[in-house]
Amino acid sequence: MEYCFLKRKIIVMIFIGLLLFSIFSTTNRINNVNASTVEEIHGVSIDSSSLSKSTVNCEGIGNVGSNNLQDIELKDDAFHGNHNYFSIEWWYFDANLNDDYDLHAGFKVFSIRNIGVVWPIIEIYKGGELVVKMLKPYLLKDFSASLIYPSVKVAGQSIIEFDMDEFNNTGKWKYNVSINMKNNGVNLTFIGTTKGWKYTILEREGWAVALPKANVFGTITVDGKIINVTGRGYHDHNWDYSIKTKIKEWGWYWVSLTGETYNLISAWFLKSPLDFDNLVVLNKDFDSYTELNPKEINLSFMNYITINGVFIPSQFRIVINNISVNVDVLMNASSIHFVGSPRFYYCRYFVNVTGFISKDDDIEHFVDSIQIFEVMKFK
Secondary structure: OHHHHHHHHHHHHHHHHHHHHHHHHHHOOEEEEEHHHOOEEOOOOEOOHHHOOOOOOOOOOEOOOOOOOEEOOHHHHOOOOOOOOOEEEEEEEEEEEOOOEEEEEEEEEEEEOOEEEEEEEEEEEEOOEEEEEEEOOEEHHHEEEOOOOOEEEEOOEEEEEEOHHHHHHHOOOEEEEEEEEOOEEEEEEEEEOOOOEEEEEOOOEEEEEEEEEEEEEEEEEEOOEEEEEEEEEEEEEEEEEOHHHHHHOOEEEEEEEEOOOEEEEEEEEEEEOOEEEEEEEEEEOOOOEEEOOHHHEEEEEEEEEEEOOEEEEEEEEEEEEOOOEEEEEEEEEEEEEEEEOOOOEEEEEEEEEEEEEEEOOEEEEEEEEEEEEEEEEOO
């Protein structure tokens, strides 16, 4: 009995330590920086083999270019959980809205066995500046979620709810997202316009992109003021993140380029600073997706800035040359939401995009389009 008690105590101590580390890492230092006011370092360009090498064997082009990319199912966006080790799982929604508003809304679960903490989070931006950040922790016992379809509740209140009636009648993926804290909140509907997909990151973590692109409408509340909004959004779901992720991985780069018809999602999963896997998926409204050969994409870092002693890129260029797909976009950071410390940090970029995406004879131009670019570094 003493052994069992000691074992439980060790598990609880490990969990609390990891949880505090996670909380500290995501709330320790928050800086929203207007990129134009920070000193830029020019003439540093990475357009080399370090960002053209990939360990993904993906020949040619097709709807499923590798055995890893698959069509999404409802259960992929349901709760997965893990009872054997410390695990992090989250649902992520973002949106570019009218009147210069942008937002991130989501829900995170930190758990080990039946012990854990969960919390909803709201981040609302106005002109790239963070104006609302709300986060409220709850105990795992206050959390309930479906294992079959997307449905998340906390303290009896629905946070994320999938519209099963809409799905059964029309096949559309429709979500209602409601998170309200004090005088701030989001009450939004996301309706997908593209086909979702799922991917296993470095053979460990799950990633389901349920809504590569969605129409968004509803209200946001900022300091008690209710604002009607419309726009475009994105939603994904991640699970099976653990202490192994921090030990074995270095982080990721992620970008979603959303136009009137096309949506391009690309991610680079870092095994080390010079070794990574990457994924490139092109979606078209009311059509299927196309996985591109990752060897055909080139990401260049054109300029850099320094925030809190961290040397981070501020200008990016993505070029893809394929028989049927061509992309050339230049992304300039207009503002950066920096969270963390020099050793462990997250950056949410609002980037001004100029360029084009073309497939066969169809071309879509981006002119001063605000999009989101993301950088996560574990070490």
